[in-house]
Amino acid sequence: xxxxxxxxxxxxxxRDSALLTDYYEITMLYGFWKYGRxxxxxxxxxxxxxxxxxxxxxxxxxxEQFLDFLRHFAFNPSDLAYLGQQGFExxxxxxxxxxxxxxxxxxxxxxSVVFPNEPLIRVEGPLGFLQLLETILLNSLNxxxxxxxxxxxxxxxxxxDPVMEFGLRRAQGPDGGLSGARAAIIGGCVGTSNxxxxxxxxxxxxxTHAHSWVMSFxxxxxxxxxxxxxxxxxxxxxxxxxxxxNSGIPNAITVFRELRAQGLNPRGSIRLDSGDLAKLSKEAWxxxxxxxxxxxxxxxxxxxxxxxxxxxxxxxxxxxSWGVGTNLITxxxxxxxxxxxxxxxxxxxxxxxxxxxxxxxxxxxxxxGRKRIIRYYDHENHPLADLLYLxxxxxxxxxxxxxxxxxxQKEITFRADHxxxxxxxxxxxxxxxxxxxxxxxxxxxxxxxxxxFPDEYRRLRYPQTYDVFLSPEAARxxxxxLEANGFYRTEAAGKEE
Amino acid sequence: xxxxxxxxxxxxxxRDSALLTDYYEITMLYGFWKYGRxxxxxxxxxxxxxxxxxxxxxxxxxxEQFLDFLRHFAFNPSDLAYLGQQGFExxxxxxxxxxxxxxxxxxxxxxSVVFPNEPLIRVEGPLGFLQLLETILLNSLNxxxxxxxxxxxxxxxxxxDPVMEFGLRRAQGPDGGLSGARAAIIGGCVGTSNxxxxxxxxxxxxxTHAHSWVMSFxxxxxxxxxxxxxxxxxxxxxxxxxxxxNSGIPNAITVFRELRAQGLNPRGSIRLDSGDLAKLSKEAWxxxxxxxxxxxxxxxxxxxxxxxxxxxxxxxxxxxSWGVGTNLITxxxxxxxxxxxxxxxxxxxxxxxxxxxxxxxxxxxxxxGRKRIIRYYDHENHPLADLLYLxxxxxxxxxxxxxxxxxxQKEITFRADHxxxxxxxxxxxxxxxxxxxxxxxxxxxxxxxxxxFPDEYRRLRYPQTYDVFLSPEAARxxxxxLEANGFYRTEAAGKEE
Numbered sequence: 001x002x003x004x005x006x007x008x009x010x011x012x013x014x015r016d017s018a019l020l021t022d023y024y025e026i027t028m029l030y031g032f033w034k035y036g037r038x039x040x041x042x043x044x045x046x047x048x049x050x051x052x053x054x055x056x057x058x059x060x061x062x063x064e065q066f067l068d069f070l071r072h073f074a075f076n077p078s079d080l081a082y083l084g085q086q087g088f089e090x091x092x093x094x095x096x097x098x099x100x101x102x103x104x105x106x107x108x109x110x111x112s113v114v115f116p117n118e119p120l121i122r123v124e125g126p127l128g129f130l131q132l133l134e135t136i137l138l139n140s141l142n143x144x145x146x147x148x149x150x151x152x153x154x155x156x157x158x159x160x161d162p163v164m165e166f167g168l169r170r171a172q173g174p175d176g177g178l179s180g181a182r183a184a185i186i187g188g189c190v191g192t193s194n195x196x197x198x199x200x201x202x203x204x205x206x207x208t209h210a211h212s213w214v215m216s217f218x219x220x221x222x223x224x225x226x227x228x229x230x231x232x233x234x235x236x237x238x239x240x241x242x243x244x245x246n247s248g249i250p251n252a253i254t255v256f257r258e259l260r261a262q263g264l265n266p267r268g269s270i271r272l273d274s275g276d277l278a279k280l281s282k283e284a285w286x287x288x289x290x291x292x293x294x295x296x297x298x299x300x301x302x303x304x305x306x307x308x309x310x311x312x313x314x315x316x317x318x319x320x321s322w323g324v325g326t327n328l329i330t331x332x333x334x335x336x337x338x339x340x341x342x343x344x345x346x347x348x349x350x351x352x353x354x355x356x357x358x359x360x361x362x363x364x365x366x367x368x369g370r371k372r373i374i375r376y377y378d379h380e381n382h383p384l385a386d387l388l389y390l391x392x393x394x395x396x397x398x399x400x401x402x403x404x405x406x407x408x409q410k411e412i413t414f415r416a417d418h419x420x421x422x423x424x425x426x427x428x429x430x431x432x433x434x435x436x437x438x439x440x441x442x443x444x445x446x447x448x449x450x451x452x453f454p455d456e457y458r459r460l461r462y463p464q465t466y467d468v469f470l471s472p473e474a475a476r477x478x479x480x481x482l483e484a485n486g487f488y489r490t491e492a493a494g495k496e497e
Numbered sequence: 498x499x500x501x502x503x504x505x506x507x508x509x510x511x512r513d514s515a516l517l518t519d520y521y522e523i524t525m526l527y528g529f530w531k532y533g534r535x536x537x538x539x540x541x542x543x544x545x546x547x548x549x550x551x552x553x554x555x556x557x558x559x560x561e562q563f564l565d566f567l568r569h570f571a572f573n574p575s576d577l578a579y580l581g582q583q584g585f586e587x588x589x590x591x592x593x594x595x596x597x598x599x600x601x602x603x604x605x606x607x608x609s610v611v612f613p614n615e616p617l618i619r620v621e622g623p624l625g626f627l628q629l630l631e632t633i634l635l636n637s638l639n640x641x642x643x644x645x646x647x648x649x650x651x652x653x654x655x656x657x658d659p660v661m662e663f664g665l666r667r668a669q670g671p672d673g674g675l676s677g678a679r680a681a682i683i684g685g686c687v688g689t690s691n692x693x694x695x696x697x698x699x700x701x702x703x704x705t706h707a708h709s710w711v712m713s714f715x716x717x718x719x720x721x722x723x724x725x726x727x728x729x730x731x732x733x734x735x736x737x738x739x740x741x742x743n744s745g746i747p748n749a750i751t752v753f754r755e756l757r758a759q760g761l762n763p764r765g766s767i768r769l770d771s772g773d774l775a776k777l778s779k780e781a782w783x784x785x786x787x788x789x790x791x792x793x794x795x796x797x798x799x800x801x802x803x804x805x806x807x808x809x810x811x812x813x814x815x816x817x818s819w820g821v822g823t824n825l826i827t828x829x830x831x832x833x834x835x836x837x838x839x840x841x842x843x844x845x846x847x848x849x850x851x852x853x854x855x856x857x858x859x860x861x862x863x864x865x866g867r868k869r870i871i872r873y874y875d876h877e878n879h880p881l882a883d884l885l886y887l888x889x890x891x892x893x894x895x896x897x898x899x900x901x902x903x904x905x906q907k908e909i910t911f912r913a914d915h916x917x918x919x920x921x922x923x924x925x926x927x928x929x930x931x932x933x934x935x936x937x938x939x940x941x942x943x944x945x946x947x948x949x950f951p952d953e954y955r956r957l958r959y960p961q962t963y964d965v966f967l968s969p970e971a972a973r974x975x976x977x978x979l980e981a982n983g984f985y986r987t988e989a990a991g992k993e994e
Binding site: 138358 | 514516517518519520521522523524525527528529531532534537539541575576579583624628631632633635636637639640641663665666667668669670671672673674675676677690691692693695696702703704705706707708709710712713723724726727728737738739740771772823827828829832833834835838839840843852853854855856857858861982
């Protein structure tokens with residue numbers, strides 16, 4: 001397909017978006033600049049703390065959109081004028097105008113199976129610029145990862161039937177629909193109704209017709225005939241505008257028979273968008289088979305999610321393709337992944353110093369230091385556990401020692417056959433060292449990564465928990481910093497007053 | 498403030514987005530065009546069928562973004578090239594290239610209090626074009642209306658305290674954050690952290706600093722001093738990076754005292770982002786008062802929503818301003834408003850013919866005909882009920898007869914003091930007859946509209962239900978169409994076989 005993206009730059013591309021950030025990122029950048037600390041080398045990592053409920057894994061997505069933002073990062077003149085109106089001094093605006101992003105970046109590629117507390121992105125560079133990246137990074141990654149994960153569940157429930165993403169009209173804003181559609185395809189959907197996602201990302205676009213098509217004609221049969229006239233070789237007729245069993249399905253069969261009489265060979269394809277999808281699909285199947293259509297295509301939509309699809313499957317619904325809208329595009333039962341971006345090290349005179357964020361809530365204590373993710377496998381290539389290693393620490397082979405993130409005294413030992421490193425270096429000195437990956441490739445990669453995990457991690461309810469441990473050195477550094485910050489000697493608040 | 502929007506056109510503006518639509522809108526447009534039916538005059542209406550749980554009202558938002566899309570509607574050459582790749586014939590692409598939107602539009606202004614089944618937008622014009630509008634209209638209106646409604650609840654719970662929108666990092670994509678921030682301000686938030694929302698919509702932008710600011714310095718006190726150096730006259734210090742009571746709050750007080758010693762007059766302002774917000778805020782209040790800060794500003798954030806704010810208020814938390822992120826920007830407990838866009842009439846040779854969509858589910862049966870919304874009030878200007886009238890039907894005054902939408906036999910009579918019409922004509926022949934309204938004006942309008950409704954409609958749980966009825970003529974036409982479509986003579990499905 002011809003590449004249209006150059007001529008299409010505009011809506012949907014991450015351009016003109018340097019100000020798409022929380023104001024405090026800019027006040028902090030100003031503060032660092034004012035204090036002469038903006039060029040201090042720092043290291044930040046992106047991770048999320050917990051999976052959506054009932055999820056055994058997450059599927060990473062959104063990276064390319066973040067990189068697209070980085071590739072075109074600049075404050076344009078109107079951005080600077082706006083910041084000037086907020087009272088920032090001209091020297092600071094001048095500094096922003098000539099801002100040259102300079103950073104190294106490591107990331108887990110899109111379509112990877114990932115888990116809580118893993119540094120999916122690590123960025124090193126000047127403190128001021130890295131701080132500025134926080135909001136757009138979180139915004140670019142959190143939502144697509146959520147939708148790709150949901151899509152993987154929905155496709156798993158559909159047991160190989162094609163699943164189509166139909167959510168644009170209920171998405172949270174135009175871009176919810178756009179990056180949501182892209183993430184849904186990474187997660188396994190065969191296509192989307194979103195035409196702009198088709199144009200910008202090369203996604204397959206799909207669609208039938210609406211009730212309004214039928215209502216705009218004097219009769220349902222006339223409406224079906226008119227649609228068949230426009231698309232004689234490939235139509236799916238929506239049969240529930242008035243009454244599917246007594247009107248829609250028989251009228252659709254009439255029109256498909258007329259197409260046959262014209263020498264065409266329609267499969268017989270309908271969509272059901274309301275009512276009892278199990279019962280109606282079985283009835284439709286029976287009527288089409290009686291009319292001589294051996295293998296009709298029955299598409300279902302209407303409030304579908306992974307649970308309802310699994311249930312309809314169990315009840316023997318004769319549905320062979322699924323259109324999933326609202327519940328996928330908004331991840332309705334869990335609409336926000338709580339990803340965070342935390343400072344893990346600062347480069348002081350003596351070299352890299354790890355930093356920790358303490359919290360009364362033990363799950364919110366960060367893992368200090370610049371980290372890599374190593375995934376260990378057994379000899380059948382099934383993942384065993386992931387370990388977070390510090391940069392420069394030798395990776396263990398064979399017999400592996402690991403430590404519990406929240407209880408560092410707990411040592412775990414296991415034997416591994418081999419390992420892979422999850423994150424890759426993607427930029428150095430602000431220059432990208434990787435090219436964008438096409439959407440079909442991302443989908444294939446996600447599929448390969450998912451099937452590598454045994455079924456118990458993909459169960460829709462109470463899946464097996466996959467372990468993420470600290471390496472010996474990561475555990476030692478965390479312990480040292482906890483001790484130095486008085487973590488092991490808590491006093492009840494206010495008792496000393 | 499200088500208007501920056503002309504130079505800023507790009508990300509966030511609804512340009513280059515003619516393809517931001519479901520594919521079936523384009524296949525239907527093609528079908529209508531192929532059948533010579535695309536110029537048929539039609540009328541579509543936008544409405545939603547139910548409120549989010551526990552809600553007594555909704556607050557309309559998103560209209561201006563939809564109108565911005567309409568004002569700039571065009572297929573650009575790369576859009577047409579993409580559609581050509583999908584197999585559409587050159588004559589159709591030629592037709593799209595010279596597409597001149599021509600329509601009349603009525604809408605309920607943004608910031609109106611609205612209810613289920615009310616036609617918030619009514620569009621009349623050529624069938625093909627109106628069909629094409631469906632997806633972008635739904636996408637533009639559903640999400641902002643949801644967030645404006647949520648924001649109104651959150652602000653109601655905060656009892657007049659300032660509420661700030663902080664959700665960009667957890668929003669569903671960049672535009673979720675952008676149109677969400679705009680809607681939150683319409684709903685009553687005093688400002689947003691989203692800088693681009695500030696630039697594009699003139700929203701007030703707000704922000705403090707992050708934990709990473711503190712962690713990047715050798716000590717918390719040094720970090721606070723550095724921030725005070727950058728913003729000596731107006732800082733809010735985040736005090737929970739390590740330990741609020743034993744470290745953060747005392748260190749903040751130290752720095753505010755140093756500012757006093759320099760002759761400045763800080764109020765003493767902190768933010769709490771974790772822990773027990775009620776307990777910590779009371780402790781902070783006590784410590785600041787003891788240190789001679791009479792009226793400290795205590796900002797709270799962290800997983801806030803209307804219920805938690807109401808609870809903290811009941812427990813006497815000493816919080817005087819609230820930062821609300823994830824739960825507002827995603828409307829976490831109900832992330833999608835199920836708004837729909839339905840054909841209600843077709844202009845045939847004999848004039849306007851009302852159309853109905855039948856469903857086994859009675860709440861899904863549409864109200865046929867081109868409609869207006871009339872709101873009746875008592876002599877104290879409290880709304881009594883809304884009636885949906887057909888276009889051209891005389892509006893009743895004084896003693897009003899109304900009909901239940903779902904049970905047309907049920908006649909309701911009430912006495913009204915006066916009425917207003919909710920929707921306004923906003924475009925004629927594709928030309929807009931209204932100018933955009935500024936965000937502060939929209940916020941003020943919403944506030945005025947909300948306070949017009951007695952408190953029982955705004956209760957956070959089990960609010961009073963407000964009635965939307967059909968006018969005598971709207972009820973008569975609906976009854977006639979139900980009868981004509983066999984609604985009153987249902988046969989059990991499949992029994993005749």
